[in-house]
Amino acid sequence: MKDGKQIRLTSAELGQLWTQYMNESASNCMLTYFLNKAEDEEISSVIGRALELSQSHLKKITKILTEEQNTIPHGFKLGEDVDEQAPRLYSDAFVLNFIHNMSKIGLLGYAHSLSVSVREDITAYFSECMIETIQCYKIAKDLLLSKGLYIRAPYLPNLEEVEYVQKLGFMIDLFGDKRPLQALEITNLYTNIQRNALAAATLEGFSQVAHDKDVKKFFQKGIEVTKKHIALFSAKLRDSDLPAPMTWDSDVTTSAAHTFSDRIMMFYISAFTALSIEYYGTSIAECPRFDLGQMFNALSAEVQKYAERGATIMIHNKWLEKPPMAPDRNKLASQS
Numbered sequence: 574m575k576d577g578k579q580i581r582l583t584s585a586e587l588g589q590l591w592t593q594y595m596n597e598s599a600s601n602c603m604l605t606y607f608l609n610k611a612e613d614e615e616i617s618s619v620i621g622r623a624l625e626l627s628q629s630h631l632k633k634i635t636k637i638l639t640e641e642q643n644t645i646p647h648g649f650k651l652g653e654d655v656d657e658q659a660p661r662l663y664s665d666a667f668v669l670n671f672i673h674n675m676s677k678i679g680l681l682g683y684a685h686s687l688s689v690s691v692r693e694d695i696t697a698y699f700s701e702c703m704i705e706t707i708q709c710y711k712i713a714k715d716l717l718l719s720k721g722l723y724i725r726a727p728y729l730p731n732l733e734e735v736e737y738v739q740k741l742g743f744m745i746d747l748f749g750d751k752r753p754l755q756a757l758e759i760t761n762l763y764t765n766i767q768r769n770a771l772a773a774a775t776l777e778g779f780s781q782v783a784h785d786k787d788v789k790k791f792f793q794k795g796i797e798v799t800k801k802h803i804a805l806f807s808a809k810l811r812d813s814d815l816p817a818p819m820t821w822d823s824d825v826t827t828s829a830a831h832t833f834s835d836r837i838m839m840f841y842i843s844a845f846t847a848l849s850i851e852y853y854g855t856s857i858a859e860c861p862r863f864d865l866g867q868m869f870n871a872l873s874a875e876v877q878k879y880a881e882r883g884a885t886i887m888i889h890n891k892w893l894e895k896p897p898m899a900p901d902r903n904k905l906a907s908q909s
Contacts, residue, residue: 582641585689587897591646594634598648599837600627602655609657613665619713623672626705647894649837659832662778666722667824673717674771676710724818726763745863754813758865761856762806770820772845773799777825782832787886795842798879802872836892846880
């Protein structure tokens with residue numbers, strides 16, 4: 574507070590709130606549909622908890638933006654972007670995995686939002702979101718474990734002594750022999766397989782219910798890309814005699830009835846592709862073996878090209894809502 578007045582939102586704070594509103598409005602549609610179709614009582618409870626959080630966040634962001642005299646984003650609406658009466662498209666197991674992975678993604682997003690927040694109430698809000706999402710993540714993880722659905726990363730032998738790298742071959746393949754994968758490289762390969770498996774299953778369902786032909790082709794291309802990436806990552810694990818996690822294709826039903834609007838499905842896949850580029854960048858930084866860095870660089874470029882195609886489709890159909898932007902001073906000057 575300054576002289577009894579609240580300090581204005583910074584561009585970072587406004588941008589994070591706007592982005593979260595868009596994400597939460599989309600989640601509200603998806604989770605409402607998932608809850609209506611859930612058959613497992615325990616999974617239904619987890620979906621209900623996630624839905625309550627999404628709705629609570631929407632109300633709080635709306636209050637903040639309204640007090641700041643900012644226009645509330647249109648986002649996504651139950652009556653426009655989801656048919657709650659549509660047949661089941663995904664199994665309960667898929668939905669539980671979806672919430673578990675979205676919670677992990679949410680934790681990273683909230684950590685970033687918190688790190689760029691300055692105003693006390695905004696800092697407190699994103700801190701609260703972190704705590705709530707940690708609880709949601711834990712509930713989903715524990716239920717996956719209890720139902721035998723949690724996919725664990727591979728185990729490694731116990732460390733018996735401290736060692737230091739002696740040869741450049743630890744990073745660069747000089748003579749055709751690659752060293753075994755180290756722990757962080759395994760982690761990145763494994764988690765990227767899981768994220769691509771989630772995206773592939775999501776795309777399978779979306780492609781079945783999409784209306785627009787270009788959107789359907791875009792989703793089908795996405796399935797090809799994700800499965801290609803899964804195959805490459807799995808091969809790297811097998812080269813070190815490590816198992817690759819399973820995919821979730823069997824958790825998609827055969828329904829082809831209208832379920833979600835093309836707009837909300839494109840929004841989700843655009844978000845997935847943006848996250849893939851971010852995670853591949855992290856993988857490059859955490860994987861010192863040269864061949865892995867090259868692979869993640871090439872795949873990141875492929876995902877970026879796919880994302881550009883998605884943006885073109887969204888802009889052409891007027892589905893891409895414009896985020897808060899700096900004023901165009903040149904345009905303003907030309908109007909005076």
